[in-house]
Amino acid sequence: MKKVLIIEDEPSLVAILTEKITSEGFEVLKAGDGKEGLDKALLGHPDLILLDIIMPKMDGVTMLTKLREDEWGKKVPVVILTNLSDDDMVSKSIQNGVFDYLVKADWKIEDLIDIIKRKLGE
């Protein structure tokens, strides 16, 4: 079963994403901040990471930078899922490798699932 790691600090969004992604037949790992997310990513080697940007302890851009320093972490697909659409941090994260970048409020959860499936080659 393919694993998706959700790194997001908003509990209501984590809950609904978990519900939806699980119902689509994927295993879900969860982390509430960038630091926990990095630990879980390097330990659990998920097949895809959904990453929020503004989080406590460690923000998404820092997490992504550190992730890309890891041999395995260089290649794992990351979908940035944020409600920031204009931050300098985002342009910085673009330099950290290829990823999809979605503004949460602009997307249906159904469309997000399509992207996850496509990324996972299903």
Place this chain on the structure above:
Amino acid sequence: MIDEPSKSLLSNLPDITHEPRFRVSVLANTEIVPNVIILSLKRPSAFDFTQGQYVWLILPKRSEQLGVIDRKAYSISSGVQSDTLDFLIHITNSEYVSELKMLKYGDEIDIIGPMGSAFIPSDKGAIMISGGTGIAPFLSILRSKTTGDFSLLAYFSRERPLHNKQELLDLSNKYGYKIFLSEDKPKDSDFDSFIKITGGKSIFISGPQGFVDFVASLLVKLGIKSEEMFFEANYPNNEENKRNRNMLIDLMGVYSDRIKPGKSEKEFSKIDDLFFQVSKQTSNHVILTDHNGIILFANNAAEQMTGYTFNEMMGQTARLWGGIMPISFYKKQFWFSLKNGIAVKKPVINRRRDGNLYTAITTITPILQGGIIIAYVATEENITTMREVDRAKTEFVSLASHQLRTPLTTIRWYSEMILNGDTGEINDKQKKFLEEINKGNQRMVDLVDALLNVSRIEMGTFVIEPVLTDLKELAKSVLDDLKPQIQKKSTIIKENYDGSIGKINIDPKMMRIVLLNLLSNAVKYTPEKGTVTVSIEKKDKDILIKVADTGYGIPLSSQPKIFTKLYRADNAREKDPDGNGLGLYIVKSVMDNSGGKVWFESQEGKGTTFYVTLPETGMKSKTGTKQLT
């Protein structure tokens, strides 16, 4: 006649929230020849400079003891790729300089900068003439492997021999610089070959006053025009300068003596000093300089704004607190107009004596006498607070919109899942209600996006990045996005695309915003079973996009205001209470900023046609920090 500032007054200025001040450690301090030291500092990683620039050196301990920041400006002599910042310093009797001489490995020193230079390395190259430590900015230019045809004539006295002869010769071999070194006084024959082959090139002269005077007089005799010569700290005391100075003194009459620093205010109490009092007491910064920019007078507000006393400013140039914008800025924005006798008004960032930056609208007016510029009057109006307020506004909008989007996402996703039946069957009424929740939510999402775009437009921070794009494919994909609305209203869509139009250089994100707004408006404000026609054709040297509908039309009284922010025509408000009045404002701003045009024709009850033109060559690119979404 005045050269007015551009519309985007503030957006082109660099960010001044972070003070570019660095504490660095001394790597080496070597006396290379008597009374000349090379001070070598560790270059901070974030410190970028271009060749020829200079920095302020501040001795932290000395400033602490004195209670004021004591500093001097020095040209950077290392190349732009170097890991160190090197300064060539001539030791004088000044206490400050003697303390510089005492610095040793590991000591700390503050640097502020970098700042521009009068020495402009251009692709065309230049002839650089230096005396003594005046070579410092030129070393930086040569060591940076500047492209172009550069020549250096460096003069050193027998007492102070040239220490880096070999390096200069190596650089000359490596990059093809033409180098002439001499331990004698400059003489006519030194310049012969240089002037001949490099005719028309700018000549930069740097060194002690006596040297500058002497070289300038030699060059004038050789037929070099004064406008081809550039000086930094010292201007030659030649005939032309003397004549202009005398004309100015004549013009100023009694004031030329009275305005000197230290004169008591009481001396100016007579009625004929009224205008002098006006300039002295006005709340804006006012300075008067001679034709070389040497300050002759500074008023009270200038002292307050820059933090320098008139005494400190006297005899210096405004580069004491200026010079931190890119070199090309001063050249293009100021000197080109000023030299032609045209006054200039521009926003500029300057640095106070205490190191803090401020933004000022600077106006410089040349004073002409018999067709010759003999002086400049410069005024500055501090607009830093205005910029801060503007910034706070944008940050607020950005933050607020981010905070708003999170709960909006929650509402969106939860209601979507209930609607999709993920949580079990729902009845028709529940479905209808949830759809209303969804609709309201979508409206909020659109509003937040539009507000963000408006704030970026108003700050001028949005970017236009043209890439080759197929306009007709873009229009088709926008129509695809609008399918639900089109189907709901059974709108007939007609598409006319001129097949001969290939890909053109446009920013697809921007153009998408434009088309989406125009097409969704057309569908929204056209009754059921109406027709919306989109066409793309060539017109002269432009690409013309037409979006025509058979809708309600824009009432004549509303037509002049239709592109105004938040404005909505009465009939539009009636037909669709959900609109936010931002769409056409955004369309207009995008087109205005990209070299295009937008206009419309409309008749109430018959329909509206919007026209958008783009140059065949595509959109103008615009640099900024943010993209519109």
